Amino acid sequence: MLSRGPQDHVCTARHCEKHALWRLTWTNPAVRTGRKKIWLSCEQHRHELEQYLAYRRFPVEVEEYTEPTHSDEQ
Numbered sequence: 001m002l003s004r005g006p007q008d009h010v011c012t013a014r015h016c017e018k019h020a021l022w023r024l025t026w027t028n029p030a031v032r033t034g035r036k037k038i039w040l041s042c043e044q045h046r047h048e049l050e051q052y053l054a055y056r057r058f059p060v061e062v063e064e065y066t067e068p069t070h071s072d073e074q
């Protein structure tokens with residue numbers, strides 16, 4: 001389902017190229033290592049991605065996402 005990573009600053013939903021506004025940090029409890037995964041989402045797909053995770057009972061934290069900008073560098 002997912003081909004892009006958070007480094008692209010765009011929505012994780014398939015075929016969506018919108019800039020991310022939300023970050024969903026989730027884990028799969030069935031995986032013992034418990035590594036956190038990060039999805040990014042635009043406003044439109046946030047609910048869809050949350051539902052996807054809720055359906056699988058994966059714990060998820062949703063935060064506002066601000067794209068890092070190079071202009072912040074000194």
Ligand SMILES: [Zn+2]
Nearest residue numbers: 011016042045
């Ligand atoms: Zn989207």
